[in-house]
Amino acid sequence: xxxxxxxxxxxxxxxxxxxxxxxxxxxxxxxxxxxxxxxxxxxxxxxxxxxxxxxxxxxxxxxxxxxxxxxxxxxxxxxxxxxxxxxxxxxxxxxxxxxxxxxxxxxxxxxxxxxxxxxxxxxxxxxxxxxxxxxxxxxxxxxxxxxxxxxxxxxxxxxxxxxxxxxxxxxxxxxxxxxxxxxxxxxxxxxxxxxxxxxxxxxxxxxxxxxxxxxxxxxxxxxxxxxxxxxxxxxxxxxxxxxxxxxxxxxxxxxxxxxxxxxxxxxxxxxxxxxxxxxxxxxxxxxxxxxxxxxxxxxxxxxxxxxxxxxxxxxxxxxxxxxxxxxxxxxxxxxxxxxxxxxxxxxxxxxxxxxxxxxxxxxxxxxxxxxxxxxxxxxxxxxxxxxxxxxxxxxxxxxxxxxxx
Ligand SMILES: Cc1ncc(COP(=O)(O)O)c(C=O)c1O
Numbered sequence: 538x539x540x541x542x543x544x545x546x547x548x549x550x551x552x553x554x555x556x557x558x559x560x561x562x563x564x565x566x567x568x569x570x571x572x573x574x575x576x577x578x579x580x581x582x583x584x585x586x587x588x589x590x591x592x593x594x595x596x597x598x599x600x601x602x603x604x605x606x607x608x609x610x611x612x613x614x615x616x617x618x619x620x621x622x623x624x625x626x627x628x629x630x631x632x633x634x635x636x637x638x639x640x641x642x643x644x645x646x647x648x649x650x651x652x653x654x655x656x657x658x659x660x661x662x663x664x665x666x667x668x669x670x671x672x673x674x675x676x677x678x679x680x681x682x683x684x685x686x687x688x689x690x691x692x693x694x695x696x697x698x699x700x701x702x703x704x705x706x707x708x709x710x711x712x713x714x715x716x717x718x719x720x721x722x723x724x725x726x727x728x729x730x731x732x733x734x735x736x737x738x739x740x741x742x743x744x745x746x747x748x749x750x751x752x753x754x755x756x757x758x759x760x761x762x763x764x765x766x767x768x769x770x771x772x773x774x775x776x777x778x779x780x781x782x783x784x785x786x787x788x789x790x791x792x793x794x795x796x797x798x799x800x801x802x803x804x805x806x807x808x809x810x811x812x813x814x815x816x817x818x819x820x821x822x823x824x825x826x827x828x829x830x831x832x833x834x835x836x837x838x839x840x841x842x843x844x845x846x847x848x849x850x851x852x853x854x855x856x857x858x859x860x861x862x863x864x865x866x867x868x869x870x871x872x873x874x875x876x877x878x879x880x881x882x883x884x885x886x887x888x889x890x891x892x893x894x895x896x897x898x899x900x901x902x903x904x905x906x907x908x909x910x911x912x913x914x915x916x917x918x919x920x921x922x923x924x925x926x927x928x929x930x931x932x933x934x935x936x937x938x939x940x941x942x
Contacts, residue, residue: 584822589815603802605632612820636772636785644671652701657687658895685712702734711901713856745858860905867898884917
């Protein structure tokens with residue numbers, strides 16, 4: 538079969554691939570613990586469910602405008618005013634099938650062939666593949682000191698005449714680290730000066746711990762709104778635990794929103810109409826679910842970091858937010874793909890190799906599961922890596938036997 542060169546250059550999403558492997562093992566009755574997941578386990582807000590089921594029950598589910606239902610755009614504008622202190626117009630908003638589609642459509646709208654898009658490592662696995670799909674060239678910036686926080690000079694070093702955009706994701710998937718406000722401020726100024734697009738992927742910005750607050754790029758924007766190349770990406774997936782509804786959005790100048798809308802209208806038309814009604818419900822309804830999710834995750838972060846610190850040689854940076862942790866297992870194995878495979882094979886724990894996020898030697902572990910999954914998952918990893926460990930590990934009613942040399 539003649540599969541295109543472009544398609545052949547695109548890797549499958551490693552997280553989705555791992556989910557499939559884990560599901561197959563589970564089906565066979567294997568005691569899998571999934572620390573690879575990228576979605577909260579709480580339920581979608583009741584207001585979201587009620588609002589979309591009311592619409593569904595009418596039996597009239599029609600195409601929505603390609604840039605989103607007016608009612609949802611209105612709810613997003615209200616949210617943006619409340620959370621970002623920024624009043625925008627409906628023409629500054631495009632609703633997409635997940636934040637993923639917003640970013641993809643934006644890249645189609647702004648990139649010329651071979652344009653470069655720069656982002657710090659570790660980075661979300663989809664950025665490089667999305668940039669390639671849009672005909673661009675992905676450029677990762679890896680901080681020299683191995684830290685998870687980039688500096689402006691690190692980024693400036695990677696810029697060339699083809700650089701078109703910079704993507705920042707804070708708090709960050711996979712490290713959970715929050716970029717300092719001074720860094721965000723400098724980046725906004727830097728991009729305005731250099732006439733670069735700055736994409737703020739704020740998907741996790743409500744899930745921040747220890748009383749910290751995610752910096753708001755709008756606070757530092759000097760350029761007039763319609764001339765600005767600042768794009769903020771948001772969505773309901775993480776903060777409302779609504780991953781399956783597939784609703785995200787981008788906030789940008791009218792010109793780019795119009796270009797993105799034209800593209801989206803030929804890709805998917807608008808996002809699924811009932812999902813948009815669910816998002817209206819979530820944004821307009823009771824908001825306490827976000828805080829209770831945030832608190833649960835903060836406790837689970839504490840537990841995971843504490844447990845991981847009992848494994849000799851593993852270096853852990855405590856996450857400021859998200860539901861991911863990105864410990865360095867380099868003392869055990871530098872090849873994170875091999876390590877993840879070994880952990881799945883030996884102790885049936887699913888992790889995501891750091892290589893996929895641009896930092897080998899690390900594993901991404903999620904703490905969005907249950908307390909038991911976190912405790913038992915980390916205990917199994919510790920046991921699997923310790924050559925002196927006893928031959929059997931008993932956790933509750935589950936007994937694992939060492940069957941490797
Ligand atoms: C950093 C980041 N951005 C964007 C997305 C896309 O989210 P969605 O398409 O579910 O809105 C994800 C999902 O995992 C993510 O981790």
